[in-house]
Amino acid sequence: MKNKFICIGTCIILIILVVIAKSVNVSSKERIHQHLANTKEVKTEEGEQFNTHLPIVTINTDGQEIPGEEKEDSTIKTKIQIYDNETKNNYLTDCPMLETLAVTRIRGATSRKFDKKNYLLKFINEDENKNKQSVMGMGEHDEWVLHGPFLDKTLIRNYMWYNIGAEIMEYAPNVRFCEVFIDGEYKGLYVMMDSISVGKERIKISKTGKKNKYTSYIIRLERVNSKQYKNLNNFTKYMKIIGEKQSIDIIYPKVSEHTQGINKYIEDDISKFEKALYSFDFNSESEGYEKYIDVQSFVDYFIINEFTQNYDAMNLSTYIYKDKRGKLKMCIWDFNSACDNYVQRTMMDYDFDFNEDLWYKMLLKDEKFVNKIIKRYRELRRTYLSEEYLLNYIDETINYIGDAKNRNFSVWGYTFEAENDMLEQGRKIGSYEEAVEQLKNFIIKRGNWLDEHIEELHQFSHASTIKKYIH
Numbered sequence: 001m002k003n004k005f006i007c008i009g010t011c012i013i014l015i016i017l018v019v020i021a022k023s024v025n026v027s028s029k030e031r032i033h034q035h036l037a038n039t040k041e042v043k044t045e046e047g048e049q050f051n052t053h054l055p056i057v058t059i060n061t062d063g064q065e066i067p068g069e070e071k072e073d074s075t076i077k078t079k080i081q082i083y084d085n086e087t088k089n090n091y092l093t094d095c096p097m098l099e100t101l102a103v104t105r106i107r108g109a110t111s112r113k114f115d116k117k118n119y120l121l122k123f124i125n126e127d128e129n130k131n132k133q134s135v136m137g138m139g140e141h142d143e144w145v146l147h148g149p150f151l152d153k154t155l156i157r158n159y160m161w162y163n164i165g166a167e168i169m170e171y172a173p174n175v176r177f178c179e180v181f182i183d184g185e186y187k188g189l190y191v192m193m194d195s196i197s198v199g200k201e202r203i204k205i206s207k208t209g210k211k212n213k214y215t216s217y218i219i220r221l222e223r224v225n226s227k228q229y230k231n232l233n234n235f236t237k238y239m240k241i242i243g244e245k246q247s248i249d250i251i252y253p254k255v256s257e258h259t260q261g262i263n264k265y266i267e268d269d270i271s272k273f274e275k276a277l278y279s280f281d282f283n284s285e286s287e288g289y290e291k292y293i294d295v296q297s298f299v300d301y302f303i304i305n306e307f308t309q310n311y312d313a314m315n316l317s318t319y320i321y322k323d324k325r326g327k328l329k330m331c332i333w334d335f336n337s338a339c340d341n342y343v344q345r346t347m348m349d350y351d352f353d354f355n356e357d358l359w360y361k362m363l364l365k366d367e368k369f370v371n372k373i374i375k376r377y378r379e380l381r382r383t384y385l386s387e388e389y390l391l392n393y394i395d396e397t398i399n400y401i402g403d404a405k406n407r408n409f410s411v412w413g414y415t416f417e418a419e420n421d422m423l424e425q426g427r428k429i430g431s432y433e434e435a436v437e438q439l440k441n442f443i444i445k446r447g448n449w450l451d452e453h454i455e456e457l458h459q460f461s462h463a464s465t466i467k468k469y470i471h
Contacts, residue, residue: 031166032137034159034176035400040087042402050186051091054404055084055136055178057146057192058092059104059119063183066119068106075105080121082178084136092181100124100131107145109316111336116150116188116412120195136176136192139201145173146180147191151343151422152336153415153435155405156397159191161308161335164393167384169300171203172332179404188408189401196220196319196331198252203331205323208253208262214324217266218252218331221318221358251319273328277359280466282366289363293328298363299372301330302354307385307446309347310338314357339442343422347442350449355460364460377454381447390443398436405432 040053059066060079067074081096100123106112107120123131123142130142149155158175165172173194180187194202196218205216250258250266273292281288305313312318312334319331340347354360363369383389398405409432414420421428429435459465 031163032174033163034136035397037137038400040089042400043089044403045089049091049093051089052179052404052407053089053402054189055082055176055192056090056092056181057082057178057190058096058181059102059183061104061183066104066106066117066182068120069112069117073105075103075122077124078102078104078121080123082135098133098135100133101126111150114148114150116148118148119146120144121146136178138174138176138192138194139199141194141197141199141202143195143197145193145195147193147336148180148188149191149336150412150415152341153429153432154394154398154439155189155401155408156394157335157338157341157439158193160393160397161304161310161338162193162332164384164390165304165332168304168380169297169332170329174201177401177404179407186407186411188411189404196251196333203252203321205252205321206325208257208324213265215253215262215265216322216324217250217269218319218321219248219266219270220251221248221314221320222316252321269322270328274359277362280362280365282368289366291327294326295369295372296376297329298359299369299376301332302360302373303377303380303385304332305338306352306354307450308335308338309340309351309353309446310335311342311347311353312337314354314360339439339446340427341423343424346424346427350453352457355457364457365466367458367461370457370461373457374454377450381451385447387444387447390447391440394436394440394443 038053042053044053045051058081060081061076062079064076064078066076066078078101080098080100080102082098083090083092083094084097085094103122103124105120106117108118111118121144123133123144125131132140132142134140135144147158149158152158159177162172162175166174173196175191175193178190178192180190197203198205198207198216198218203218205218208215208217248270250263253262273289276287276292277289279287301313305311313332317334319333320328321331322328337343355364377385409416415422416430416432418428418430423429429438
């Protein structure tokens with residue numbers, strides 16, 4: 001009898017723990033940070049043969065040119081080999097851990113014009129059907145992105161902020177450092193990462209059935225596309241609140257899976273949120289904007305992007321997703337220019353920007369939303385956004401990269417020369433050490449400024465600011 005009571009008590013405790021975990025949005029799967037999970041010695045072994053402690057990716061084009069520099073959708077079929085030994089350095093003479101065909105093209109927007117390209121890889125079988133594979137310990141999928149840090153001379157911005165973002169939010173793309181060869185030519189240090197897509201270890205939303213009236217979806221705020229089906233006519237666009245050069249397009253379901261009326265359903269669904277938001281009815285529990293969005297997700301997205309001054313967010317390459325049974329959630333993407341690394345302009349540590357951006361312009365007029373941001377920011381400054389945590393993260397990541405950074409700049413080191421640096425005069429970076437110092441200095445200054453001024457977000461919800469919206 002005693003053992004029975006113990007068993008029942010244990011079950012009750014487990015149920016309570018599960019409920020608590022769900023209530024605070026704790027993931028059942030711990031995020032793997034490659035540099036922290038590493039068990040190998042970070043050392044290049046002596047000898048003439050190329051070797052590295054990092055995974056190696058080789059792309060064989062069979063003499064074809066990889067298309068996509070002019071943003072066309074054409075692709076080529078390539079052969080991919082991935083070397084990823086868990087206990088010793090990787091050599092090109094080893095047997096690959098993974099070998100597959102892939103549909104390949106150059107990807108990105110501005111980065112398409114960089115000398116060091118980014119690539120989209122879609123793994124396929126001989127019959128050209130999808131070939132889902134686990135890559136470098138990341139969850140099985142057929143679609144992957146090879147990001148080549150070029151403008152970011154620290155090489156770590158996307159790796160760092162995606163991993164930290166995943167600790168804060170429900171999901172951020174998985175990332176792994178690797179070194180890349182194309183047709184036998186060394187191309188430097190890359191980051192293999194998830195594409196923004198549906199999957200067990202990616203964005204977890206219910207898949208769409210053809211007979212369903214409702215659909216889960218992923219949408220993207222991006223430049224207006226020449227393909228009309230990619231430009232949604234949602235309420236914000238109708239009201240001309242969204243920029244004329246911007247549009248929202250559908251990432252999931254894919255075009256091949258669209259059924260009649262699916263665009264209309266998504267347009268209407270987003271418009272319901274937008275109408276509630278722009279109605280300024282913040283106090284309505286049944287009809288207010290909170291009915292349509294995961295508020296915590298929008299709060300966290302604001303904090304991460306404002307902290308890093310990643311101001312492409314909510315303008316370009318902005319991803320939003322929704323399960324058909326849930327609410328709209330945000331997904332971070334692309335920190336290549338974050339932390340004062342924009343070519344076009346200098347980021348100032350004494351500024352906010354999201355108060356002028358789509359949706360947030362109105363969200364910040366709600367005092368409850370502003371209070372949530374301030375409270376959450378204070379919490380994160382004691383953990384994942386603390387100065388100590390962030391500076392230590394940078395040092396540990398750089399130590400993990402090891403000699404790979406030197407090999408990378410044996411190819412791309414000319415970007416440290418003033419005439420080849422895309423940043424404006426006075427901001428040019430002459431060495432890897434300077435690039436790291438710039439990143440650290442930004443984090444220190446930005447964090448200190450926000451600590452002192454985060455309460456000033458109340459100016460956007462103050463009665464004097466919002467009185468013209470009140471009927």
